[in-house]
Amino acid sequence: MTTEAGSEKAEEVKEKAEESAAQTDQSEKATEETQEVTKAESEVNEKEKEKEKEGKEGKGISRYLPTWLKKQKSQSQTSPTKEAPPAEEPDSKVTQEEEAPAPEVNGHAEEVEEKEEVKSEQVREKEESHSNASADTEPVKEEKVEESAEKSPEETKETTEGEGAEEEKKGQQPEGEAEGGEGGEGQTSIFQSPLRLVRKSKMKLVVCHVTLLDGTDFTCEVEKRAKGQYLFFKMCEHLNLLEKDYFGLTYIDTHEQKCWLDPTKEIKRQIRSNNWQFSFNVKFYPPDPSLLTEDITRYLLCLQLREDVASGRLPCSFVTHALLGSYTLQAEFGDYEPDQPRPLDNIGQLTFAPNQNKEMEEKILELHKSHRGMTPAQADAQFLENAKKLSMYGVDLHHAKDSEGVDIMLGVCANGLLVYKDRLRINRFAWPKILKISYKRNNFYIKIRPGETEQFESTVGFKLQNHRSAKRLWKVCVENHSFFRLNAPEPPNKARFLTLGSKFRYSGRTQAQTRLASSLIDRPAPKFERTSSKRISRSLDGAPMISITEAENGREPHLELHSDSKVKEVDVSPGDAEATSLQSPGPSEADLSQDHDKTQDEVLKHQANISQLKRSFMEAPPPSPPQPNQWEKRLTSSPATTIRIQQQQVTTEVEIEETVVVQEVSRAAKPGLVTVTPIPPAEPTTEQETSKQEVKAEEKVVTVGKEEPKKQESVSSESESEEEAEYHPNVSVSISHTQIPEEKEEEEEQEDDKRGEQEVSAPDALSLPAEVSKPEEEANRVEEDAGAEKKTDAEEKEDERETEESTDDPMITPDEAPNGLTLPEEGETGMSAPAEEEEEPKVNGEASLVEVEQRPQVICCSEPPVVKTEMVTISDTFAAQKTEIATKEVPIVHTETKTITYEAAQLDGNDGEPGVLMTAQTITSESLCTTTTTHITKTLKGGLSETRIEKRIVITGDCDIDHDQALAQAIKEAKEQHPDMSVTRVVVHKETELAEEED
């Protein structure tokens, strides 16, 4: 809209690549790709601020350009004045925006959804606070800039701030969130947003009911558009819980499934109903509860486990039931007192086990006697010590079927993925064994690292009841892997290449982080009431109500506790007053505001307490499955339910397929190979600098589009619409397109094997185990033995090919198996390249066609015989060479084909130099689109080595795909992956069915 916004140019590509690499961190939280694209735009705009004449391409063409090459149209829609009377008020604005750029955006439902998301986040963000320049608001701020240009200069400042140090931002997170909490309360901050002012005079509040672990109900009001984390933090406030990362909130979705509330998203958008009912639950069961810092955390974990055990969700034997029950009694009632009117005479009213009987109760009482003298905290600790050893502790079960249609269950836990048939464990995939986790529709896949005896990695697939279950399982896996195995959460979009699927990533702290944070907790052990004793006493008339407090623990002398004001408060009335007021269904305004104020205070107190922890106190996010009862009831879904009709029925409809090929080339002065990987960015970069090597890169984007079936399911939410996604579980695997991580993995594997080989042939067998066992993860070692690498790469390539071609593996879906045939071709291309650039597009084109044919979903033959072909070459201003574009032989009829090539400046004419092929590697991954990455490293004359990366992306989608976004995204990701390389060529091919009418 503004001049500012319009500033786009195709500048020095390399520069941008670096910039975008720098941005990677910022975008950690970006959840939807719309955001990212927008962000990409914003970066260009804000950072480069260079005016550039707009290409004379027509509208039609510009669609296919990288966004950074063309005008920022979408931004101009962000005018608050355009409000229309909305059906659903909060969305209205967004809808407006969506409509305006319609020609560009195509009104894809999903995208609309996502934009809404963005928008709402923006709003929310503003409400929260100015200082809360969290990364995920980045794209949004971009829009804000424009608004602020007209409205408040202050906003602009904020934005610039936000642009700044990402590190700091992260650090600020906790505060930001906490402030967010305040923001909700004190509504003033809401009005700082000009947007808000225009829209509404008052924020709507909604009453949330949260069922706590002790069975009580907590009621609080939140602003209607509050995010999950707001409510969650309120809960933690209420519970006085600091080690909150193990916990989460669940809700029942419209399909009666229990889902985890995503803290980063608006509550309203998740629950999708007016039932603001949640429960507070343990999300990640700590493998060793004794490592928790606070007793209160252990207590809450105990409550969860008691319920798990009593419901049968956590199966255990008779003896264990009795033992756990006895610890519960000890914790809640203290020592067994034979003289007193035994509260435990009524033990029958307490539930310890699903199949409790007199015998068990006797046993519980008997064992209870033996716990005399044990403090509640000790009893809890003992309870946990025993519970944690149970084989199903912390295992989240999901119904599934194996490749043969046999009913199995998949259990996600701290160590990996377990496969059960009935009650037997029939397989286990430890996280280090898993290379990739993905889902597509109702299929769930894991790609397994090859064992020592196997040559190739294999993909194991499972069928879930429907795509929602598949996605839920996938999310749980992503979260559990991140939480238990990573040191820090993986940025959502890091180095992922044009993914249209779910960008979901775990957004909370990992276990490693939370442990670190916990170790810094410095507060007197909070006194808390064991509320379940309250519950117990309700059922046990006349039972002495022993208020057990946590004075023991060795750490905290009782006196000290009393000096704490908070504690006193609790002391005076053991939580009853507070609890009741909160439970009252219709709290008066006064009550509420009081409550709010208090909470606000507490937030501050907490802040003070944990001020050392400059970390995000954000808690775990989204949907993972439920927790019904018993073995069977643990399942998230009943397999009997009908599988929803999904878009698979391609028969009458067609499919859009887009190919984007990005080719990058870099040359290094060192004979050793230049690793094109963003991972140890320091390394290659330094190398390059010192050696003053020239870096040339080539990037191609080819888009081939075809018509695709309309989704039959209404795209109801940001999640529903994502039919698939993938996740590379290893720390490094997120960039598995690159060479290094792959190698690393192999090494890891070797280590595994070595470990496996370790024998206790030495004298002290029994003392050995400790010494022998190596830490399981030594993941992040980066080895740079060039020779080895070369070999590995070659092998990998071969592996890849093999894997892909092996069609006899029933579990490799046709979709997933990525186009074996194209790869050799690409290899050739690479070898003969760069001299033959002219021809490449053609080759690529053919290749992609091959792909098309291979994809079973694409029914090529159904297409009528009309071809319209359009080709455009765009060269950036600095580009020395303007050649390009090749003719596309388009065997697909009745389609429109467009080819757009972007070529960056060629730095020198080395193209023709004959080189020695050092490595060539092709990796294909798949999500909504297929990405084929080819690495070719050649040694040129003079010991130079050149690495060219060619990426081919096939985007498959229906006509509503926003090509600009997709393309921009692809390019951005390519750059992020290889910040040290530059993009030299982008070729876009698009094929659409004419009938469908584009634009």
Add this chain to the structure above:
Amino acid sequence: MAGLMAGFGHYTHAVVRGIPASLAKEALRSSQAEVDLAQALREHEAYVEVLRTRLGLEVVELPADESLPDCVFVEDAAVVCGDTALITRPGAESRRRETEAMKDALKDLNLNIVEMTDENATLDGGDVLFTGREFFVGLSKRTNQRGAEILADAFKDYAVSTVPVMEGLHLKSFCSMGGPGLIIIGSSEPAQKALKIMQQMSDHRYDKLTVADDLAANCVYMNLPNKGHVLLHCTADQFPESVKVFEKLKDHMLIPVSNTEKVKVDGALTCCSVLINKKANL
């Protein structure tokens, strides 16, 4: 406080059974070897003597039953863990009645008896490897999936993983526990494969002690008060190479036990006793 899974290898009682004369001719076997009954009786007596006098266990000795030629191999008739005893349904039809006497004996020891009544289920105790942390159940000629499921049901606290037994009669025909977290494994390919599977299926790390002979990998491990780690293993006469490996276990009290005859009818050391820890009762 004796908690869950505490004290692996702690035993107070052992149930054994006499050798019927019918063993020599009628006991099931995978090879066609001649059994010297007298020698077998002598060896068995020595075995029981080790348990009773040397190790101080309370030995419950069931009388032999001539109609049950394999009855000396009591291990197959019951799986005892903690104070729960699962009475099995042996895979060999001719051995089903062996469980009756076993059940009575275990009842007398006040164990919680779980019976395998499902007619589709078969399970031999020899296919059950309890590591102290979890169960591995060999799916063999004698043990099927259903049997393993019932075992999993009986011992809910523990993970129960299945391991295909490609060769040999039972899972424990080529492996056994040699201590907490230490698996003794034969060096044959099927044995090594099975170990790999076990390692993959487990959340726990196990060390392995590889011995040259599969049969030698079957040992009886105990952890007894005042004696520490105890390992009953084969004699040097029988498996000299393997014994050299055992002799490296410096922390163990090593007790070579001769087993030249019973092995001819696929009887290994663990087969001849069911070990019970009465004090484990919480």
